[in-house]
Amino acid sequence: MTGRSPAKAGAQERASAAAAAPRTPAYAGEQLDPRTQYLMRLGDDALVLGQRLSEWCGHGPVLEVDISLANLALDLVGQATLLLNEAGDGDKLAFHRDVLDFSNCLLVEQPNGDFAQTIARHLLYTTWQHMLLERLTQSSDRFLSEFAHKAVKEIAYHRELATDWTIRLGDGTEESARRMAEGLDWCWRFVPELFEVDELLQAAIDSGVAVEPLGFEEEYRSAIAAVLAEAQLKAPADQRPILGGRRGHHSEHLGHLLAVMQFLPRTYPDATW
Amino acid sequence: MSSDWPLWEVFVRSKGGLAHRHVGSVHAPDAELALAHARDTYTRRLEGVSLWVVPSAEIVASDPDQAGELFEPAQSKIYRHPTFYDIPDEVKHI
Numbered sequence: 001m002t003g004r005s006p007a008k009a010g011a012q013e014r015a016s017a018a019a020a021a022p023r024t025p026a027y028a029g030e031q032l033d034p035r036t037q038y039l040m041r042l043g044d045d046a047l048v049l050g051q052r053l054s055e056w057c058g059h060g061p062v063l064e065v066d067i068s069l070a071n072l073a074l075d076l077v078g079q080a081t082l083l084l085n086e087a088g089d090g091d092k093l094a095f096h097r098d099v100l101d102f103s104n105c106l107l108v109e110q111p112n113g114d115f116a117q118t119i120a121r122h123l124l125y126t127t128w129q130h131m132l133l134e135r136l137t138q139s140s141d142r143f144l145s146e147f148a149h150k151a152v153k154e155i156a157y158h159r160e161l162a163t164d165w166t167i168r169l170g171d172g173t174e175e176s177a178r179r180m181a182e183g184l185d186w187c188w189r190f191v192p193e194l195f196e197v198d199e200l201l202q203a204a205i206d207s208g209v210a211v212e213p214l215g216f217e218e219e220y221r222s223a224i225a226a227v228l229a230e231a232q233l234k235a236p237a238d239q240r241p242i243l244g245g246r247r248g249h250h251s252e253h254l255g256h257l258l259a260v261m262q263f264l265p266r267t268y269p270d271a272t273w
Numbered sequence: 274m275s276s277d278w279p280l281w282e283v284f285v286r287s288k289g290g291l292a293h294r295h296v297g298s299v300h301a302p303d304a305e306l307a308l309a310h311a312r313d314t315y316t317r318r319l320e321g322v323s324l325w326v327v328p329s330a331e332i333v334a335s336d337p338d339q340a341g342e343l344f345e346p347a348q349s350k351i352y353r354h355p356t357f358y359d360i361p362d363e364v365k366h367i
Contacts, residue, residue, distance in 0.1 A: 063300075064299050064301065064314060068310060071313045071317060164305060164309065
């Protein structure tokens with residue numbers, strides 16, 4: 001990246017990547033192997049969701065929830081640090097990639113909305129992430145296996161907390177139930193992407209590095225259904241799924257998130273703290 | 274707001290064998306979330322291995338107006354302190 005502005009570098013990467021099909025995220029012009037790209041997918045999920053949750057800091061509905069959400073955010077940023085540093089230079093990947101080079105799923109970049117929508121997003125994502133991490137402990141890749149052993153405990157708590165809140169809001173007042181239902185409705189169309197297996201993921205699965213998500217889709221569906229039943233909520237009607245995050249096709253929301261997150265290191269590249 | 278929620282007193286056991294110690298309080302709608310809030314507020318820096326939460330309303334407190342009769346008589350009874358014994362260095366937690 002030396003000698004080029006990050007913005008310009010990003011534009012060139014996009015131009016060259018657009019010519020190649022299928023498009024794979026390019027970092028500093030390199031074509032990356034499936035393991036590295038898998039690390040970046042998981043790392044980007046954690047980074048973007050961590051950044052999203054950190055937006056609650058100072059705005060939580062009550063002080064205790066404010067601290068609670070900040071803790072969740074820190075767990076995820078810690079996971080992102082491990083994953084992205086294994087994939088390459090973590091800081092560069094986090095702060096000097098443009099939006100099209102992020103490979104997180106669309107669910108995690110969705111806006112916080114109200115507290116119920118944040119909880120809906122967290123329930124749907126961390127239930128999936130927890131099931132993934134449980135299996136990733138068996139990865140043939142030593143780093144990923146060790147990472148999963150550490151992260152699975154953190155995410156077990158995330159899942160439990162999101163479950164507890166979903167039940168309380170759903171089975172709470174008329175207003176809390178309405179908000180919880182609306183939050184789930186917003187997030188529902190982004191769930192199918194979590195179970196999408198594209199060429200790159202298939203390659204990582206075949207080499208024993210990655211987890212085959214279809215192997216736990218049934219378990220996921222029934223786990224979510226059980227939480228919703230206990231919360232006295234109806235599952236939202238199936239909507240047309242929205243895919244593409246893994247290939248860099250993001251919603252408008254991610255650009256705004258990155259603008260805030262990346263502003264300082266891009267404006268003051270030598271800043272230290 | 275959190276003032277609508279009942280208050281819970283939080284006790285943390287810092288390691289096995291030691292007693293739970295009162296560390297503060299949290300607001301929470303019920304016991305399960307009180308534990309979650311206590312965990313997130315008071316054990317984020319490796320402070321504990323076990324948590325108790327107790328509804329603050331269930332704590333029976335002594336009356337501050339009775340502090341004189343309850344506590345002052347003890348001030349003149351220094352012989353109740355086992356300070357006249359030598360304690361070996363190896364003995365901890367006394």
